[in-house]
Amino acid sequence: MTHDDSVQATARMLGDLEELVLCESFSSDLEAVARSAKVVAAVGARHLGTGPEFLVIDGVTHLRWSFGAPRVLLLGHHDTVWPIGTLATHPWSVVDGVARGPGVFDMKAGLVQTFHALAGLDSLDGVTLLVTGDEEVGSITSARLIQETARGPAAAFVMEASADGGALKTGRKGTSLYTVNVHGKAAHAGLEPEKGANAGIELAHQILAVAAIGAGATTVTPTVLSGGSTLNTVPAMASVGVDVRVAELAEQERVDAAMHALRPVVPGTRLEILGGPNRPPLETSMSARLFELAQELAAGLGLGPLTSASVGGASDGNFTAGVGCPTLDGLGAVGGGAHADHEHVIVSELPGRTALLRALIEAVR
Template identity: 50%
Template sequence: MNYRDAARDRLDLLIDHALRLVACESPSGDPGALERSAGLVAMIGAAYFGVRGEVVTRDGVPHVRWRLGHGPRRVLVLGHHDTVWPVGSLQRLPAVADGGALRGPGSYDMKTGLVQAFLACALVRERPGGLAGVSVLVTGDGEAGSATARALIERESAGCAAVLVPEGAGPGGELLTARKGVARYRLEVVGRAAHPGLEPERGVNAGLELAAQIPVVAGLGDASVGTTVVPTAGSIGTSVNTVPDTARVAVDVRARTDAELARVDAALRGLTPRTPGARLVLHGGVTHPPMPPSADLFALAAASAAALGLDPPADLAVGAASDGNFTAAAGVPTLDGLGAVGGGAHTPDEHVLIAPIADRVALFAHLLDRLLAG
């Protein structure tokens, strides 16, 4: 089969399905919205796989799974259908295709990539042997850290020769061969409340203690090895006329190695108060291990591009994590960034370029074909 021609022939259908998914809002943590989205993913997938997806609910979060053909699992296609966008975002950011781009909340991260992977699988389904041994898993909490999906991900990928992740490509269409590990924390300061006018000296100001700790926390990053430690959202106190007895800040940590994640973790747990009477409490830890590169799988993708007459793909390591972190850390060769080319993830400018879509589908299909052929 000529995968490039076949993908071009079905591009209009793919765009229609992608827009339908974007128009079905699916913020992480919204059970009703996720249930509607999972149902739509299962239905749209049926048009490509010939069977409706199984909705697997874990702790109230719906994930969609296909186990295609018979025999042992050989390749896992892994994505997510949840987004960071709250219900109502479509009112100002509608799902549209115009000016050579497909736009809307979740269009790039990663609903268009899902449909691209579905179509690629459908093209390979027409080969002898079909999709025997292929699993497709679309999680419902990928943007929230995949707490409920991780066990499913690891179980579906166990024993596979490869995991293919149709997350958005790099800014120049690069395939993502490595991702940093992620840890998330909440640093809480416990002080003592007091009236700021009558007896402020009886209070222990948690806000001042937090202000002293934030530069220390930020200083744990190490640019020489790519480790970032960023204090993000926070709050101080509960009343404008009370010495604050509580203060808190979230901390985002990204690192290329387990050793760096462990170093920062130990340093955060070793923080000591600067303010007499204040107490520090740390919550959280590592959510995603680092994703090591798979040189062999990238080389196979490069060979597929050459066979299709496409430009050689470039590879890219990024700081953002995906569900592919879990499979790669478990020792399963994983290639990410096989989805849409575009940008603006998590911003009002989120978009997908339409022109590269068919060739990205063809590359995915050819790579999957080669993996199934052994």
């Protein structure tokens, strides 16, 4: 590709990226997600020559393009963490080679790279592209869809943004989410506190017990707390949310058993444990072969050495790896600031990462 061709390709990518970013797609606003799906479908249709299936599950709009028997799965999402109206404070801009705007890094640039990579192929045969609409809130409606789509392809390439310095993500921790509810008994805190069963005190015991379950790379973190009704009443109810991150499936199973083995300490209280595993871990063994391939292809393209990272955050790539599909993640934008005010994309990296994805697809098909 000549310099002029590269400049023109980058300009076209930025035009598509602007179109996607200007259509805000806050995960919790299902109407906004539906509008975004239409825009993503239109951009994709321009490059792929055909529109996607619209898959609406419990009100959430997902998109899927399928071209023949699946050999390669490309996976992304079009929802973002940014509430509607964020464009007013975080407007789309491209200044000094840096693109900014809500969702630009996580992960609308990855979608643009995907469409442009596919447009450059001689044939789309063997490719499936799935773009979900609820990744940022745990993929509650799309998890089964992802798992079903991932059974069969030889590889899944996840177009989430890269790690620091453009590193590909070869490992992701699995996640589990729990709520520990404590049921006690109310009583007047001044007149007869001894007749109550203090859910707050019991919750304190449980928070310490929960935190002690974590070990090594496994984190078990009490998060959102609530309890009590009035200042002068022994609390009859208290609860804590628990965030779990694990690097191995065996650890996820151990933590789940330990959570359900919790027992009350304060007489008269009762525990209710809700939740469980949300995403299995993406273990590095599921990415090793594909990362080696990516390194070889990057060298041939003159992109320089690739680096890799294992990260604590989960993605839909956890689901593909969980059903046995070799998975390489973090192939999307190079930049930083996911979920933060300084979210940005390095524009000059867009063509190279697009070329790498195209080469990976061709190699695996």
